[in-house]
Amino acid sequence: MLRPFANKQLELKIDRNNPFASIELAHGIHSILSNHVQKSIAIICIGTDRSTGDSLGPLVGTFLKERSLPSYFSVFGTLADPIHAVNLVDKLKRIDERNPHTFKLAVDACLGRRQNIGSIYLKKGPVKPGAGVNKTLPSVGDAHITGIVNIAGFMEFHVLQNTRLYLVMELAKTIADGIYKAGMLIELNRKRYEKYTNINYSSLSFYKGK
Numbered sequence: 001m002l003r004p005f006a007n008k009q010l011e012l013k014i015d016r017n018n019p020f021a022s023i024e025l026a027h028g029i030h031s032i033l034s035n036h037v038q039k040s041i042a043i044i045c046i047g048t049d050r051s052t053g054d055s056l057g058p059l060v061g062t063f064l065k066e067r068s069l070p071s072y073f074s075v076f077g078t079l080a081d082p083i084h085a086v087n088l089v090d091k092l093k094r095i096d097e098r099n100p101h102t103f104k105l106a107v108d109a110c111l112g113r114r115q116n117i118g119s120i121y122l123k124k125g126p127v128k129p130g131a132g133v134n135k136t137l138p139s140v141g142d143a144h145i146t147g148i149v150n151i152a153g154f155m156e157f158h159v160l161q162n163t164r165l166y167l168v169m170e171l172a173k174t175i176a177d178g179i180y181k182a183g184m185l186i187e188l189n190r191k192r193y194e195k196y197t198n199i200n201y202s203s204l205s206f207y208k209g210k
Contacts, residue, residue: 012122016147016174021120025145025178028122029105030185032143039103041186042095043179044140045077046108046129048084053149053163056109058082059172060179067180070187074102085130088137106141107175109168111152111159118167119148120175145179147171 012028014021033041043064047057061078069075076095077083083091095102106127112119126139127146149171150163 013116014120014122014174016118016120016171021174022177022181025120025122025175026181026185029143029145029179029182030189032122032124033103033105033182033186034189036103036142039101040072040074040099042099042102042104043073043075043077044083044092044095044104044106045075046083046088046106046127046140047077048082049079051160052165052168053111053160054084054109055079055165056147056149056168056172056175057107059169060107060176063172063176064179067176069180069183070190073183074098077107085137088129088140092138092140104141104143105179106144107179108140108144108146109149109160110146111150111156112148114151116148117150118171120171120178121146121148145175147175 012024014024018024043061045057045061045064047054049055049058057077058079061075061082062080064075065078074095076091095104106129108127108129110121122143122145124143126141127144128137128139130137147168149168150159152159
């Protein structure tokens with residue numbers, strides 16, 4: 001389901017079994033970020049490797065760390081260094097201190113309706129981590145991606161613990177691939193912008209991630 005990108009309530013829903021899932025996600029991300037061409041971009045992957053269902057974010061972060069993203073992309077939250085309920089506030093503070101003007105794209109696992117399990121959502125606005133398991137945490141992101149890993153409504157903590165790793169891995173691969181492809185589209189867009197504006201982004205501090 002694709003709703004108009006001009007809509008402030010943009011919502012893109014993608015089935016992971018769609019052979020073009022990562023491409024659709026990439027174009028959705030590019031559509032959002034194309035209005036922020038002069039900003040650095042932080043991918044904030046939320047979750048923990050201690051819960052199968054909640055490992056989606058750290059898996060995405062780990063997969064992205066293995067790819068060559070543009071230099072103005074920063075990835076936070078991996079299997080080695082996850083961002084979770086205990087350290088979320090501190091990690092967000094450090095990210096804001098590093099670059100207060102960065103555009104934040106959050107990635108998190110989510111519980112939902114049975115028919116939506118395996119779906120990926122891209123939305124404008126922040127995600128509310130921990131809402132599915134009754135945790136009060138700060139909202140994260142100027143936009144966010146969520147993967148529906150299991151069914152909501154009953155004993156959510158145990159549901160996350162007993163989520164199939166295969167599903168989480170497949171969702172994480174698709175999301176990471178979509179973000180990587182979006183990075184390539186954004187890089188091409190910036191090069192074109194440089195050509196017509198005579199602005200050399202590589203000489204700017206945010207471009208170097210400083």
